[in-house]
Amino acid sequence: MTMKVTSPVEKENDFSSFLKPESIAIIGASNDPGKISGRPIEYLLRYGYEGKIYPVNPKYDSIQGLKSYRSIQELPMGVDLAIIAIGAKYVVQNLKACIEKQVKSCMIFSSGFAEMGEEGRKLQEEISVIAAQSGLFIIGPNCQGLANLKQRSITSFSTAFVEGDLVNGSSAILSQSGAVAAMVYNMQKEEGTGIKYWASTGNESDINIPRIATYILEDDDINMIQIYMESIKDGEELIDLGKKSVELDKPVLVLKPGKSEEAQKAASSHTGALAAEDAVINKAFDQFGLVRVDDVNELSSFSKVFRLxxxxxxxxxxxxxxxxxxxxxxxxxxxxxxxxxxxxxxxxxxxxxxxxxxxxxxxxxxxxxxxxxxxxxxxxxxxxxxxxxxxxxxxxxxxxxxxxxxxxxxxxxxxxxxxxxxxxxxxxxxxxxxxxxxxxxxxxxxxxxxxxxxxxxxxxxxxxxxxxxKGNSTINDSITLFDMTELLVSAETHNGFMSEYDSKRVLKDNFPIGKGFVCGSSSELLELSEQLNFPVVLKVNSPKIQHKSDIGGVKLNIKNKQELLSVYSNMKSNELLVDGNGNLETIVEEMADSGFEISLGMKKDPVFGPVIMVASGGVFIEVLKDFQLLIPPISNEQAKAAIENLMMFPVMKGARGSTPKDIDSLVDVVVKFSQFVVQNEAFLEEIDLNPVIVHEEGKGVTIVDALIKNVRSSEHID
Amino acid sequence: MTMKVTSPVEKENDFSSFLKPESIAIIGASNDPGKISGRPIEYLLRYGYEGKIYPVNPKYDSIQGLKSYRSIQELPMGVDLAIIAIGAKYVVQNLKACIEKQVKSCMIFSSGFAEMGEEGRKLQEEISVIAAQSGLFIIGPNCQGLANLKQRSITSFSTAFVEGDLVNGSSAILSQSGAVAAMVYNMQKEEGTGIKYWASTGNESDINIPRIATYILEDDDINMIQIYMESIKDGEELIDLGKKSVELDKPVLVLKPGKSEEAQKAASSHTGALAAEDAVINKAFDQFGLVRVDDVNELSSFSKVFRLxxxxxxxxxxxxxxxxxxxxxxxxxxxxxxxxxxxxxxxxxxxxxxxxxxxxxxxxxxxxxxxxxxxxxxxxxxxxxxxxxxxxxxxxxxxxxxxxxxxxxxxxxxxxxxxxxxxxxxxxxxxxxxxxxxxxxxxxxxxxxxxxxxxxxxxxxxxxxxxxxKGNSTINDSITLFDMTELLVSAETHNGFMSEYDSKRVLKDNFPIGKGFVCGSSSELLELSEQLNFPVVLKVNSPKIQHKSDIGGVKLNIKNKQELLSVYSNMKSNELLVDGNGNLETIVEEMADSGFEISLGMKKDPVFGPVIMVASGGVFIEVLKDFQLLIPPISNEQAKAAIENLMMFPVMKGARGSTPKDIDSLVDVVVKFSQFVVQNEAFLEEIDLNPVIVHEEGKGVTIVDALIKNVRSSEHID
Structure with missing residues (x-):
């Protein structure tokens, strides 16, 4: 065992100190092989682990027949893995002692952290900070440990290893819950298939399952991974795992409960983690090649096929x-x-x-x-x-x-x-x-x-x-879009919302927006409407008004100038539409041709960041929940598949005598929109383009209304 | 054992001769306990059946230690159950011999009947006729037999009874497939629950599962039944079973595969039975209290709960x-x-x-x-x-x-x-x-x-x-409807279809039909339109034309007399609309107010008879498959539930600012319609009311178009 200093770079790439440890210390080791802090020693001895074992306990000279150390200070420098099985309040000081002895990784069995309210959460935060600032890898707290069945290093107290011999195999089971990891391993043993790595990661203050999994996929002994996770903390890490799985063609099965709100609540109460929306998680799995399974039976038994x-x-x-x-x-x-x-x-x-x-x-x-x-x-x-x-x-x-x-x-x-x-x-x-x-x-x-x-x-x-x-289709990230940063940064906002006119100005160089102008007076309106073909639409324009129709701020199908003036004057006498000085700002636009109405939007998921939603417009999005999600950037094929998966797609395609709509143009708009979202992610909080009218085949698409919520409303910038 | 002659009345009510036989003959009995015709004897002996056993085989005096009979003629009169395990072509003559000896029931193990093409189908038909004309109950052919585990009468050759002891219980497994019955029994044995009756009914030339089940439900030892059936021959028998199950509060679990067309095809090829539509079967189960399960695992394991x-x-x-x-x-x-x-x-x-x-x-x-x-x-x-x-x-x-x-x-x-x-x-x-x-x-x-x-x-x-x-809601079969038999019988039809006007005449005394007249000339049209409020609708009226709109035979929203005349003259010059003499018959009607469009119809299922369909009209029925089925007669609650289960129901109820529609009136119409269908079933083949417009709350419903297909088109009457 060499004694080199762990550096941050190494920290990202090499998990061998805890996945294949050459030396293991057990802090708080017990003489009783049935106790949590005694079991790992019993397992290591019984299963014939060949590395070094250092029990640490101030009270004994010898534990389970091994020489025992009175303190961490007595340990040799650079131990690979230290198991910490002591009261929660002593954990931090022991971690610090480990760092001084250049221990490479620590695994914390102790409970009493984020799963136990505010005080525990703070204590866990301290651990995360220690992990981030030092070269130390930390697994847990509140975990049941790890096992490498090939190496026979069982650094766990799970009852999964109490009976029978180890059954090594070409898979790995990684689970936040130790009980679930134990169930899966036992079910597989009974059916004749084994695993190489067994991991229970608990509260994941530092090392989490996606990172371990991404690392393990490179292992030549491994040809698939099974995961149980109750919470996803970092969408990007999960996406990276999916990409690695696709790249190496090694499948990753994931059981992620919390489809229902009730289960999500229960999961977060017992792991203390925030939850992403389940529909987004589902889409992420699907889009990035991870295989989602429905229950623990599937998680264990499907491995019989996927390991081939x-x-x-x-x-x-x-x-x-x-x-x-x-x-x-x-x-x-x-x-x-x-x-x-x-x-x-x-x-x-x-x-x-x-x-x-x-x-x-x-x-x-x-x-x-x-x-x-x-x-x-x-x-x-x-x-x-x-x-x-x-x-x-x-x-x-x-x-x-x-x-x-x-x-x-x-x-x-x-x-x-x-x-x-x-x-x-x-x-x-x-x-x-x-x-x-x-x-x-x-x-x-x-x-x-x-x-x-x-x-x-x-x-x-x-x-x-x-x-x-397998083959993720090519992402169109080469689309050239005009840079709209300046407008996004400078536009007037109210609670983050830009006016319809400004929202459209941001979009208009890259997207199909109907012809129109902003007008602050009837004379301006008359003059500018000269350049438009009637019928036209008149809408109030203000960053303060998001639901224009509800308060009489939209008038469609205005047939001539006379009608236009009368509509304007009506609006101007509507208190809800004018500003403090009685001024009314409007947009006048050519009325778009009819077609199939789509709603295209973007929201930010707390875990996965920007998510794009394509939906059937009007009543369908609400009543039928007829929407599809996409995580940008996306390929043409992905956009097309999302549109084709809409329940109302047959109508767009021309069912029952309706004329077929310009689906190719809609695909273009969605792909461009995803690219726009990626390029401007830092400035965007939410976008709602609704309706987007898809015209007859060959006649394109028109974005009729647009609402952008600027990131300035959130804490990211201000 | 008494020797009374079996009468037809008894045939319907008493299945004890095969479910609890006091004497059993085995025609074609084998000395080899491993052979199909040797196994039942071995089982009866080994499990300690206490009744009489009569092996029949012309070649032996003794079989498996029992006295053997040379022929059926030698048997005593009135044996309870005869097992027939001989070549298919000898079955009929042996059945006849059994009838002469007043055997009460016969069970045919032999294959080579409806499951094997035309010739086998004819042979099976002969068996059905024998069953119908004699007092004999027939189980099979192509079945693996029955077992009463309490009585220890195992009259089966299934491998289910090869090993272990019998496990008696409070359930029954009834299956067309012997293999599936064996699987279920074995799975339950392993989990610690047993059954009293085990039955494999094969091709069901006479006795079928619903009849056995309905009989068995009355057994005090039984508190639930498990059924596997690949085909349903008689919807009414299944409905009776459901009603009996509800009445006695003894649940009946049913596994009915064939949800997919492919499986239906495979099932019918191996049982030779016609198939009802799966959606109808599903509705029938649901409406009449039968519990449908999804696979053989559920069929066996759910019994652990349902038997309580x-x-x-x-x-x-x-x-x-x-x-x-x-x-x-x-x-x-x-x-x-x-x-x-x-x-x-x-x-x-x-x-x-x-x-x-x-x-x-x-x-x-x-x-x-x-x-x-x-x-x-x-x-x-x-x-x-x-x-x-x-x-x-x-x-x-x-x-x-x-x-x-x-x-x-x-x-x-x-x-x-x-x-x-x-x-x-x-x-x-x-x-x-x-x-x-x-x-x-x-x-x-x-x-x-x-x-x-x-x-x-x-x-x-x-x-x-x-x-x-549990509680099926009260059926409204007390609704008084005007008798429309005369019109149904006398109306002119073409391929069974009545004209729109005649269809509406049949309905108008009982249902809300808009005001209108039939007119054969422009002068008649002018005169009769005096009695109508414009706008009106003009439609061609002919039993020969079912898709009027497609050929220009419908004009909506006609605003005045002048326009009406011009539409009439246009239609008259349309070759597709006039008869051989150039005459045009039309309906002129007041234009109905707008509302939510429903499609209400009736079709006859080959197994369940008339089935009512309520659907969202227009594009939704096709694109969204937004329909609900009902088997008449129905209660108000059932009609209401069907309407509320439509995907588009929230729109009808007033989602997103649409005005709430008159759902109570629609419920009334659907219930009345179900009663109309029941009363006139003998004369009706198909009804299509589409659209049925549901107006704003309190403003009722209008049946705008109606098409009745008379039963004269089918073979039922002509």
Whole structure:
């Protein structure tokens, strides 16, 4: 072990001190192997950790048979990892002592921090500051520790390691909750798959899951990661993780509860973290290639499929079953979760007819029937025929209870062989399986499930990962936009809001805004309206008025000058529209052609920053919640997909005799808008373009109303 | 055993001959206990069936140690049940021989019937005819038989009974597929709950699942039924089952696959049955109190909850866990599946604070934390506090792996005790449970699941059953409608379609139709329009033209007589609108006030008969699939609920400044319409009222267009 000083640069790149520690100190070590501060020592000894172990406790000379140190000061310099298992109020002074001894990383088991109200929160803040200012990595507090099962360094007190031997594997489970990490590891052990890294990160005062995960993905032993996280503190780190996952083609499964407000509240009360909106989180996962799962069962069992090296090119499934009923049920689940039923080639059906009993089903789903009892090789004989069919990507076996009377070992051997040498991906749903057999399948890289629905869902998610999550389409960050900084910085605002006219001035060089002018008097109005084609629209223009229509500040479809003047004079006599001196400022604009109304906007998420929303306008956004989110910058394909995913998209496309609208132009506007948001993020708090009228094909788009909330309203600048 | 002749009346009411047979013959019996025709004998002998067993085989004097009969003729008269396990082509003659010996019921194991193309279908038809004409009950063909586990009469060849002992219980599993019935029984056995009846009904040439189920519900040993069915042949029988289930308050769980077209196709190819539309089936289940489940896992495991006698009055759940993460995940699932998180009384929180560690969560979900390792009674102490809170209906335990170091037996004993004496319903989700413990919970009437999502979903479905499925609201079949039979029978039709005017004449005495006349000439038009208020609408009227607008046959908003004449003359010069002699028949009507457009219709489902559809009109029905189905007759509450479930309902109710519409009047129209459909079912094939305009509150509803397809178009009458 070398004794170099940890530098900030190293801090960002090398987590080996806690993921593969060569020396471990336990501060507050206990002689009792059942106690929280005794267990890691017991685990390290029992599982045969080969590095150095330094128990620290002022009361003893020896702990669990090891030489014990009276204080941190007595430790050698540069220990890799110190576990701190003492009262919360002593943690900070011990961290400082560790820093003096150039300890590289500290793991805090102690509770009593952000999960426990204001005082704890302050104490945790101190820890974060220490981590930021020193070279020390800190895991926890309120965590159950880490484990490297390959290295056999179990620096945890989790009951997950109390019984049985360690089962090493090609995955990692990273969880804020130690209990959940334990559940997942135990479920996988029972099903025959293991993990290399086990981590419970607790309150995450310094090191968090996305950072560990991004680091671990580079590990050659690892080909996937499983994550449970209750809170996301930094959207960018999560996005980086997604990008790394896509780059290395190593899938990351994430269970993020808190879809409901109630669960979010419960999660934040027990981890003390702020919450991003769930729809935004969902979009972020989706957009950046992270695979979101729905519950702890999925988090553990889907790893049976995702840990494989075998990728699929398509979603066409052949189902091979000894129960017609099971086959039918699996077809339903395929459709529900987005897999297709493969259409067999004629040759395939002919060959199947040659080997199956006459009352079997030769079409997909194939049902070899209970005849399997008499003809024990039916499944084994059908398998190579399906392996040969180019229309099949995935073969799923649906096995009803196959007990006495079946030659199950031969069937299993044939399936395992086909998985290992063949190109197609094979899986097994085995309802009422024989004990231990599912484990054998999994150990031999044939994902096997007892629940057919879960089996189909796992393969559907996997196919989606293989096909869709891989290549992120090219982002159009090369679009040249005119720089509008000056206007954004100088415009008059009220509570951060700019007037409609100023908002449009910011946009007009880059976006399609109708022709119009700002006018402060009737004479000006008359003069400028000369340059416009009637009908026109007259609107009050003021940074103080955001909901113009509600107070009579908008008049559409004004047909001539005379009407225009009369509308102006009406508005001028409306107290709600004029300023303190009785002056009225208006915008006069050409009336836009009709079309499909879209609402395009931007809001800032506390975790992910600017998020773009495309929605069906008018009543639909409210009543149908017909909106799609995007995290900028985005590609043309992403904008297009968002628009196509709107429920009302068929109407835009021309359903029921409506004329098709100019969707390409809308895509352009959305992509440009995302770029505009990225370029001007520092000055923008919120944008609302509503309505944006999408005209007939070839006739473009018009942004009819625009409202920009400047960042000056928030604490970022002022 | 008495030897009375089975009469048709008895046939409908008494299934004891096959559900509780006192004598059993096996036609084609085998000496080999592993063969299909040998297994039932082996099962009957091994499990200790106490009735008479008569093997029949021309080749042997003794089979499996029993006296064998050379032919059916040699059997005593009036055997309760004969199992037929011989080649398909010999089945009919054997049935006839059974009838001569006054056998009461026959069960056909043989394959080669409707599941195998045209010839098999004909053979099966013969069997159905025999069943209908004789007093004989027939189960199958292509079935795996029945079992009464209490009586130990296992008249099946299913491998479900090969191993272990029988586990009797208070449920029944009825399935067309023998494999699925076997899976469900085995899954339940493993989890510690049993069944009394096990049935696989195969092709159902005579006796089908709804009939067996309706009969079994009356059995005092039975308090729920589990059904797997791939096809529904008779909607009425299913509805009767639902009504019986509601009447006796014994829940019926149904797994009906075929939600996707592909699965429907596969199911019909392997059972040879026609399929009802899935949306209709779903509605039928919902409307008549049957509980639909999503997969075989739910079908088996939900029985753990539904078999209990304990009903709940509300959906408020308290979650009690030793893992914060598990608690949060369960909250998400509660919200997803429709349970509420109980709000504790202050007293409850105070008492919890008194017993839980300071860093625990005292609010719902309660997290006692890993402190349970040190303080082993935390869960047991918290439980009675929750039992006392009147705001709690259901208590769900979320147990993370509890292995060594926990006092699990005490906790389990306390939970079982509380379930048995307390009023609240208790359930357990135990991730990574200790072997055999879940079984103990279930045997002691505490539903326990290893999958927390499945646990929450089971309790959610159960609470919904207890609260919603029970009391079907009163049907308004007392509404007096004018009898329109004469008009329906006499009206001119084309391909069954009546003209708009005739359709409206059929409706007008009972429903709100706008004022209007039919006119065959311009002079008639002028004269009759005197009696109307302009603006009016002019429409072509002909039974031959169903899509009037598409060919210029509708003109709205005609402001005066002059315009009316000019529209009429335009239409008259349109070849598509006039008859062979150049005559034009039109309807002139007052233009209806604007409002929210609804589409109200009726179609006949091949299984359930007339089905009513209420939909948002115009583009929404197509683009949003915004429709609700109802099976008539219906109650006011059901009509109201259907309307309120429309996605666009908030608009009708006045969202975003639109005026609220006359929903009460629409409810009246829908209920009346359902009654009209019931009264005139014999004459109606299809009705389409579109649009039905719902005016402002208090201003009623107008049926603007109507199209009735008369039953004369179909084979029912002509």
């Amino acid at each position: 090296d075998k990728r699929v090119k398509g979603k066409n499934v052949a189902i091979l079953s000894n129960s017609g009923g099971l086959g039918v049920m699996m077809v339903d689940k395929c459709k529900e979760f987005g897999l297709n039923l493969a259409e067999f080639e004629e040759e395939t059906i002919k060959r199947l007819e040659g080997i199956l009993p006459i009352f079997a089903s030769f079409e997909n789903p194939i049902d070899v029937t209970a005849q399997l009892l008499n003809d024990k090789e039916l499944l084994s004989n059908a398998l190579p025929i399906l392996m040969d069919d180019p229309n099949v990507d995935i073969i799923l076996f649906g096995l009803g209870i196959i007990g006495k009377g079946y030659d199950i070992d031969t069937i299993m051997g044939d399936i395992i062989e086909a998985q290992s040498v063949g190109e197609k991906l094979i899986g097994v749903a085995w309802v009422g399986s024989q004990k231990g057999k599912v484990e054998i399948f999994n150990k031999n890289d044939v994902p096997a499930f007892e629940d057919p629905s879960l089996c189909v869902k796992a393969f559907a998610k996997y196919a989606q990962y293989c096909i869709e999550a | 006698d304990k009903r709940v009055k509300g959906k408020n759940v308290a979650i009690l866990s030793n893992s914060g993460g598990l608690g949060v995940m369960m909250v998400d699932k509660c919200k997803e599946f429709g349970l509420n998180l109980a709000e504790f009384e202050e007293e409850t929180i105070k008492r919890l604070e008194g017993i839980l560690p300071i860093f625990a969560s005292f609010e719902n979900p309660i997290d006692v934390t890993a402190q349970l390792l040190n303080d082993k009674e935390l869960l047991s102490n918290a439980l009675p506090i929750l039992m006392d809170d009147p705001n709690v209906d259901i208590i769900l335990f979320g147990l993370g792996i509890i292995g060594k170091g926990y006092d699990i037996d005490t906790i389990m004993g306390d939970i079982i005790e509380a379930q048995s004496v307390g009023e609240k319903l208790i359930g357990v989700a135990w991730v990574g449970s200790q072997k055999g413990k879940v079984e103990i919970f279930n045997k002691n009437d505490v539903p326990a699941f290893e999958d927390p999502s499945l646990c929450v979903k089971a309790f959610a479905k159960y609470a919904q059953y207890c609260i919603e499925a």
